[in-house]
Amino acid sequence: MTIPQERRLVTAIPGPKSQEMMARKQSAVANGVGTVMPVFAAKAGGGVLEDVDGNRLIDFGSGIAVTSVGNSAEAVVRRASAQLQDYTHTCFMVTPYEGYVEVCEQLAELTPGDHAKKSALFNSGAEAVENAVKIARSYTKRQAVVVFDHGYHGRTNLTMALTAKDMPYKHGFGPFAPEIYRVPVAYPYRWLTGPENCAEEAAAQAIDMISKQVGAENVAAIVIEPVLGEGGFIEPAKGFLPRIAEFAKENGIVFVADEIQSGFCRTGQWFACEDEGIVPDLVTTAKGIAGGLPLAAVTGRAEIMDAPHVGGLGGTYGGNPVACAAALGAIETMREQDLNAKARRIGEIMKPRLTALQEKHDVIGDVRGRGAMIAIELVKAGSKDPNPEFTATLAKACHQAGLLVLTTGTYGNVMRFLPPLVIGEDLLNEGLDILEQALATAA
Template sequence: MTTLLDSDQPAALEEVEQVRRLVTEIPGPRSRALHEARQAEVSSGFGVTLPVFVERASGGVLVDVDGNQLVDLASGIAVTSIGASHPEVARRVAEQAAKVTHTCFMVTEYEGFVDVAARLNRLTPGDHAKKTALFTTGAEAVENAVKIARAATGRSAVVVLGHAYHGRSLLTMTMTAKNLPYKNGFGPFAPEVYRVPSPYPYRWPGGAENAAAEALAQLRDIITTQIGAHNVAAIIAEPIQGEGGFIVPPAGYLAGVAELAREHGIVFVADEIQTGLARTGEMFAVDHEGVVPDLITTAKALGGGLPLAAVTGRAELMDAAPVGGLGGTYAGNPVACAAAVAALDVIENEDLVGKARAIEAVVRPVLEDLLGPGSVVGEVRGRGAMLALELVRPGTTDPAPELAKAVAAACHAEGVVTLVCGTYGNVIRLLPPLVIDHALLLDGVGVLVSAIQRVAGAES
């Protein structure tokens, strides 16, 4: 057997054919046995979307322990944007792991950390001087963005949106809107976090056409009269709200938020952990509206499958934290940094921004064909390869979480991995790898459409 001790390169794995193939029911017998063992050993606090154990993954296909090949329309919640187990990521990870797995950047330094920082400083919006700090998880990135904003402004208040999701740590859980399953029973929560209405066009009381102006007016009023603008360190917003239901803000809203922040010396933070790095058909989702945040958080796709997160922003803000005030034992781990450099190379060299746009061009028309009077699909929304369907009770806008659950289950049974999200649990979200094979994508979306049609037929 060849090992890394015997060779400079890992043995090549047999390429996985990019097709859906079912050889057992889903989940199969081996997955069911492993899931039973998991229940005895792992905290039940960890939920699972589909109790299937994955043995291998490549591109847009997950291969389970029973030999089934599943179409991946989830990308590990937007993590494997460059495809599962990308060969270049695997190669560079193996090379780095054979050299150094860890030193802690705060003890001794290594080039990979600086390389990732330099790339993010170049890729993020704006031509001002920037610096970057690396961390391990998206929640860490958001927490540290708050720390940086507070240090820079000397203020404490943090403003977030309704329907927001920012993480599961104490502060980011507080910043997250949805109670179940993220907050219930975990209080008391962090102080000085204030929530303002999110401009959710489909559900805005004054109509979608008024959502931007009315939400901005409410934001201004709450900040200036209830909190006090002089107390606000940061406004933090997802340019497209992820867990909240893939809510795309109306045109002009993000620009209005940025303008209000500048007016009052508030740090505007764009949480691009799910939307960033080509996912929406731009390198960053704020690019769709030409908005330049003061700070921007990234994670998920950044590490190509390994845990890595970052805060990038104006150099003077990033230097506001005292020496030793930022960091973490695993922050910017060298193996994760090697994976990130490879992932960023793939994103740029293979034009994954363009591929995300192509995915939208193919998928959105298919999904929009499901719209119409009496349809269970109330809205199709999203950008690039971040698309969603909001399911409602026919003839109304009432959320239908039971239909979303049934559609997802039908897809899973046919070997297509889809995710449910939304504050009301009624949104099917699609996050395919940006490199997904065209035929495989159409096959997976076709299964989704058929599932919706069957569920709709059973509902009528």
């Protein structure tokens, strides 16, 4: 790494150069494109991001789970640079190239299940989800799609319809695509009859709603994140996902695991659905797949993937050769450095410390997550009422102390932690120290 792995604050956050650039952004960039932290990046690598003022920040965001292998992993840079020397683009649909095929071969090997698999490559997570729906509809000859409370699937028209949260993702952007049906998810912390009843009751409610309100025979696909990301890092209660997957299989419905945020070692397994032994019909991936370059995929059962007619899938930039080279470098890094083990180690460090903070601060209602996909849900003291105001205050305090953190959740009251899987344990613990101090100050 070319950047020292240490936090350093030389100016206030944001510094003068970042403030100057923010003024330029405000005059040139559409207001709808927001920013979490008002600093402009100059360098990044490992677990550190350096801004244009020379401040070095501890990174607990990974570009929203994208740079799991770091922002400048050697294998990613090496492979992408070599590809840049050869060519940047031909369009796989015009003249194909080996990198695209090799990424699809790797996906067939890594995704759950030993059945025959095929993939198609795209640019973004939303594109992957939208194409998964297309593929499922083509295969089943059905139209309805079932999604879940608190789910997030993208910002295109169809994926906004699939997404549960209005602000900021859907507000004012309708009308949305039809034939989308939303059912309950097993959210243990907020299940009214308690977490011990959550899985069974939520599955029963979801299946009852599908059967009565939609008709199982009309459903093309059930789409769910094995760990719900933007909804608040919700881990569905154990037993819920297997029951939904079983229902899908019984009724000829394509079960789609949206692993865009949770995939590629993030939870300590290649894919989060492996935790309960689920083998999806289709898996959507993006974010962590290519070390920061735009790439996404739909991978699944060969007979389902082959349902659309020739020419029915694709896109000008889908599976760009430089992005494919980066993906092969990212997967190489994940294998060679055993980033699944590193993700589990991150969880082993973070969860006990966050649980200890929960015991001290009653504003922390819940600590949850797996591996390096961890969150705290913040509430008003003595209740489970969401506390988005305190969440924003806490995040700002962390930012000013040199710790990049992200907020999320349907109610805007969840702080999520997505450190790069290559972060050093010293930086990880220092980041938690900063969080602890910020909590004490803000509370």
